[in-house]
Amino acid sequence: MIEISVHKKLWSSTGEVSLDLDLTIKEGSFLTIYGKSGAGKTSFLRILTGLLKPEEGHIRVYGKTWLDSQRGINLSPQKRGVGFVFQDYALFPNMTVEENLFFALKKGQDRKTIQELIEVMELGELRHLPPQSLSGGQKQRTALARALVQRPQLLLLDEPLSALDAGMRTKLQQLILQIHREYHLTTLLVSHDAPEILKLSSEVILLEEGKVTKRGAPIEFFTHKRVSGKFQFTGEVLKIERQDFIFIVTLLIGQDVVRVVADESEVRELAPGDKVLVASKAFNPILGKLKIETVSR
Amino acid sequence: MIDWTPLLLTFKLAAVTTMALGVLGIPLAYWLAYTKNRMKPVVEALVSMPLVLPPTVLGFYLLVAFSPSNSFGQWLERWFNLRLIFSFEGLVFASILYSLPFMVQPIQSGFSGISSSLQEAAYVLGKSKLTTLFKVLLPNIKPSLLTGAVLSFAHTIGEFGVVLMIGGNIPGQTKVASIAIYDEVEALNYTSANTYSIILFVITFTILLAVYLLNGGYLKRSWK
Amino acid sequence: MNSLQGEIESIQAQGALSLVKIMVPGAVLSTVVIDTPATAPYLVSSGKIQVLFKETEVIIAKGADLAISLQNRLRGVISSIEHGELLGKLTIETQAGEITSIITTNAIRQLKLVQGDQVTAMIKTNEIMLSP
Numbered sequence: 147m148i149e150i151s152v153h154k155k156l157w158s159s160t161g162e163v164s165l166d167l168d169l170t171i172k173e174g175s176f177l178t179i180y181g182k183s184g185a186g187k188t189s190f191l192r193i194l195t196g197l198l199k200p201e202e203g204h205i206r207v208y209g210k211t212w213l214d215s216q217r218g219i220n221l222s223p224q225k226r227g228v229g230f231v232f233q234d235y236a237l238f239p240n241m242t243v244e245e246n247l248f249f250a251l252k253k254g255q256d257r258k259t260i261q262e263l264i265e266v267m268e269l270g271e272l273r274h275l276p277p278q279s280l281s282g283g284q285k286q287r288t289a290l291a292r293a294l295v296q297r298p299q300l301l302l303l304d305e306p307l308s309a310l311d312a313g314m315r316t317k318l319q320q321l322i323l324q325i326h327r328e329y330h331l332t333t334l335l336v337s338h339d340a341p342e343i344l345k346l347s348s349e350v351i352l353l354e355e356g357k358v359t360k361r362g363a364p365i366e367f368f369t370h371k372r373v374s375g376k377f378q379f380t381g382e383v384l385k386i387e388r389q390d391f392i393f394i395v396t397l398l399i400g401q402d403v404v405r406v407v408a409d410e411s412e413v414r415e416l417a418p419g420d421k422v423l424v425a426s427k428a429f430n431p432i433l434g435k436l437k438i439e440t441v442s443r
Numbered sequence: 444m445i446d447w448t449p450l451l452l453t454f455k456l457a458a459v460t461t462m463a464l465g466v467l468g469i470p471l472a473y474w475l476a477y478t479k480n481r482m483k484p485v486v487e488a489l490v491s492m493p494l495v496l497p498p499t500v501l502g503f504y505l506l507v508a509f510s511p512s513n514s515f516g517q518w519l520e521r522w523f524n525l526r527l528i529f530s531f532e533g534l535v536f537a538s539i540l541y542s543l544p545f546m547v548q549p550i551q552s553g554f555s556g557i558s559s560s561l562q563e564a565a566y567v568l569g570k571s572k573l574t575t576l577f578k579v580l581l582p583n584i585k586p587s588l589l590t591g592a593v594l595s596f597a598h599t600i601g602e603f604g605v606v607l608m609i610g611g612n613i614p615g616q617t618k619v620a621s622i623a624i625y626d627e628v629e630a631l632n633y634t635s636a637n638t639y640s641i642i643l644f645v646i647t648f649t650i651l652l653a654v655y656l657l658n659g660g661y662l663k664r665s666w667k
Numbered sequence: 668m669n670s671l672q673g674e675i676e677s678i679q680a681q682g683a684l685s686l687v688k689i690m691v692p693g694a695v696l697s698t699v700v701i702d703t704p705a706t707a708p709y710l711v712s713s714g715k716i717q718v719l720f721k722e723t724e725v726i727i728a729k730g731a732d733l734a735i736s737l738q739n740r741l742r743g744v745i746s747s748i749e750h751g752e753l754l755g756k757l758t759i760e761t762q763a764g765e766i767t768s769i770i771t772t773n774a775i776r777q778l779k780l781v782q783g784d785q786v787t788a789m790i791k792t793n794e795i796m797l798s799p
Contacts, residue, residue: 197563223566236564240582249578250568296569376701390751392722392769409722409767412668428701429793 147173148300148332152193152203152213156356158184165189165200165356171334173208176326178335178343178364181353187336188233190353191302194334195230196223208299229298229331231306235289237277243288244273250295263291267321283314287321294325301326303335307342316401319345340368340421341380345400376428383420386413397424445638448615449623453643456531456619457599460538461546464595465588467539468546472591473576475547476554491548493541502608505537509609529611534619537605545594553587554580586658593654597647669725669766671696671718678710685710687797689718693762696739698795709799717798724794725768727757728787729778737789741766745784748775759788 148171156163165186171177179187192198194205196212199220205213212221237246247260264270267287277285286306293301303322307315323346326333337343343350344364352360352367360367365378381397381404393408395416406424416422475487493501509527510516519525527533557580565575581588603621610617612626620639627636673689673696680686680703687710688697696718704710726737733740743761755775757768766788780786 195563195567197566223563224569224571226567227569228567230564230567232560232564234558234560236558236560238561238564238579238583240579249565249570252569292564292568390754391749391756392751392754407723409668409769411767425796427793427796429699 147171147206147208149204149206150194152200152205154189154193154198154200154203156186156189160184163356165193167193167203167356167358169351169358169361171332173332174330176323176333176335176346176348178337178347178350179353180337180343180350180367185353186356187353188304191230191304191334191336194226194300194302195228196221196226227296227298229293229296229301231286231289231293231301231303233304233306233308235277235285237280237285237288237292239277242274242276243269243280246277246288246292247295250292252296255296259295259297263294266325267291282310283318286310286314286318290318290322290325294329297329299332301331301333303333305336305338308338313401315339315342322346344368344380377426377431379424381422381424383416383418383422385418386416397422399424445635446614446623449618449620450639450642452531452615452618453600453620456534456538456602457596459535460542460599461592461596463535463539464542464546465592468543468550468591468595469581471543472547472550472554473580475551491544494544498541498602498604499608501541502537502605505533505540505605505609509533528609529613529617531616534606534610534617537609538599538602541602541605542595542598545598546591549587549591549594550584553584556587557583589654589658593650597650600643600647669720669722671763671766673716673718673763675710675712675714675716678704678712680704686792689716689797691718691741691763694739694741696741696790696795697792698739698797699793700797709797714799719796719798720790720794722756722767722769724790725766725770726789726791727759727768727770727774727778727780728789729780729784730787733787735789738792739790739795741788743786743788745780745782745786748780748782750775757786759786761788 150170151168152165154165156165163184163186167190179190181187189198193200200213200215202215203213204211204215207226211219212226213219238249241249244260244264247263248257251257251260264273267290269284269287269291272280272284272288277288280288290306306322307318310318319342322333325331326346335343335346337346347364350362350364350367351358368380379399381399383395384398384403385396387394387396391410393410393413395406395408395413397404397406404424471490475483475490506528507513508515509519511520511526511528516527519527525532527536561579561583562575565579570578601621602619603625606617606619606622607625610619610622612618612622618626620643624636624639624643627633627639671691673691676688676690676695678685678687683701683703684699685703686697686699688695698718700707702710709716728735741759741761741763743759743766745757746760746765747758749756750772753772754769755772757770757775757780759766759768768788
């Protein structure tokens with residue numbers, strides 16, 4: 147359990163904002179912090195890492211006190227052992243991909259960890275390259291790998307995928323989810339992207355002017371209509387075709403293009419590019435096992 | 444044939460001063476780049492003073508301060524057996540003060556130019572401030588370090604006023620090239636003065652050119 | 668999508684599934700959902716709820732006394748018919764509100780459906796979704 151109760155005055159472009167956080171986060175959960183810029187999302191993460199010192203408050207993580215302003219305790223970032231992926235990746239330009247990972251290694255830690263991460267993150271071919279020559283997605287993978295070297299129990303991601311194209315985003319979302327589950331990491335993500343939040347997080351908090359104004363399951367956050375249908379996705383409208391009085395709507399769901407039959411009442415307010423909730427009763431889909439051939443990359 | 448001693452002395456002084464400035468300038472620049480202390484502007488102004496002050500002012504005060512006829516000068520001599528006026532050690536000390544801004548300012552702006560997240564990333568990974576300085580910060584400001592070192596070196600070569608005030612004109616000890624040129628001109632020895640001058644001109648030009656070429660290369664590589 | 672206002676009459680939960688009975692004006696509809704009052708807070712007795720079902724899932728029968736397994740029945744009058752080449756769209760006025768059904772044009776012809784006909788609209792139990 148992570149217990150946070152902090153107060154900090156922030157200065158943003160819109161003026162002074164008082165950041166008042168009071169929340170608990172369950173171990174192993176995937177919490178997304180959602181909100182406008184200037185709401186205090188990044189400051190929240192920085193306070194957790196110890197890079198930003200709140201005026202008062204306390205932070206307890208898994209029973210250990212990280213911050214207690216009354217007793218004068220404030221653990222340095224070095225001692226908190228948090229995995230943090232910076233918005234600008236913060237890869238060291240004077241080191242290769244592999245050296246960046248080795249730099250993160252603790253004294254006496256097994257060097258095999260690096261090899262393992264290089265494999266999981268598919269960095270093998272990039273290991274001897276300097277960060278400047280990597281693409282956005284490759285930088286992101288390196289930064290993520292580096293944050294995981296010390297096997298942190300808490301992973302903080304500050305808008306990690308905002309600069310990437312759609313295909314790379316999807317791939318990295320998958321990777322983040324896989325890591326979150328495999329390492330049983332408590333993960334905190336700052337994100338603006340509704341489909342991303344729906345896909346990754348188990349819980350969302352809305353931060354407005356430094357306060358948590360809403361907290362709940364992602365689906366309740368982004369769908370005005372909550373429906374009981376369990377076969378639910380968010381997709382993007384690609385095309386709407388009329389056929390007599392029914393409509394065939396082509397949707398992009400994740401990487402897949404699907405087509406759905408819709409009535410006039412459903413398409414009246416839709417246009418290509420709109421994000422939609424696609425729901426069906428879970429009784430209809432049929433399942434068939436795929437024989438997957440290994441495709442070499 | 445000219446006397447090579449003043450030239451050799453000049454380069455010895457420049458080399459010793461630059462090394463000493465490296466040791467002093469890096470911590471000072473680090474402090475100036477990252478401190479939130481209210482005294483920072485005062486220290487910054489003091490460091491920059493040699494840029495605007497006539498070198499003779501600095502030389503004059505050092506001369507007064509280190510004179511054996513004064514208590515501080517006596518104390519130095521008694522306890523450290525150190526006489527800072529009319530000696531090579533005194534020249535080094537004066538040159539360090541005189542060239543301080545040329546070492547500190549490029550390094551300070553180098554530190555300020557590094558994204559703060561690099562430093563923070565190292566801290567979050569559990570690295571101490573010292574490890575971060577040597578493994579992350581300094582390797583990423585090599586052009587600034589080079590600029591600082593070369594400017595200090597070149598500036599020390601060009602020193603005249605301070606040296607004249609505090610060093611005097613002792614051959615082999617404090618008579619550096621710039622003083623030697625002045626001497627030769629006084630003695631109407633224009634040929635020797637010209638030879639010293641050309642040598643200084645060519646050497647300093649070569650050093651500066653090399654730095655700009657090298658730093659240009661650095662820039663190109665890091666912008667790619 | 669058809670949408671009717673109703674009120675939950677009863678909830679019978681077993682494991683992850685619940686059988687929910689909903690009262691709409693003139694009929695009681697039932698649905699099976701993969702939710703229980705524990706996972707979906709809106710599943711409460713006598714709670715207001717929306718009943719949602721796709722037009723293409725509405726089955727039309729003529730006559731009143733039907734020997735058929737479908738429990739969800741809404742009686743009404745056809746207020747309009749649109750014919751397409753393959754499919755046809757019926758609008759039916761029921762006590763619970765207006766509902767739309769899309770069935771094949773062949774079926775419309777076979778049943779000789781015309782405007783003003785008394786029909787029974789039926790929906791399979793597993794085709795109804797709920798929304799608070």
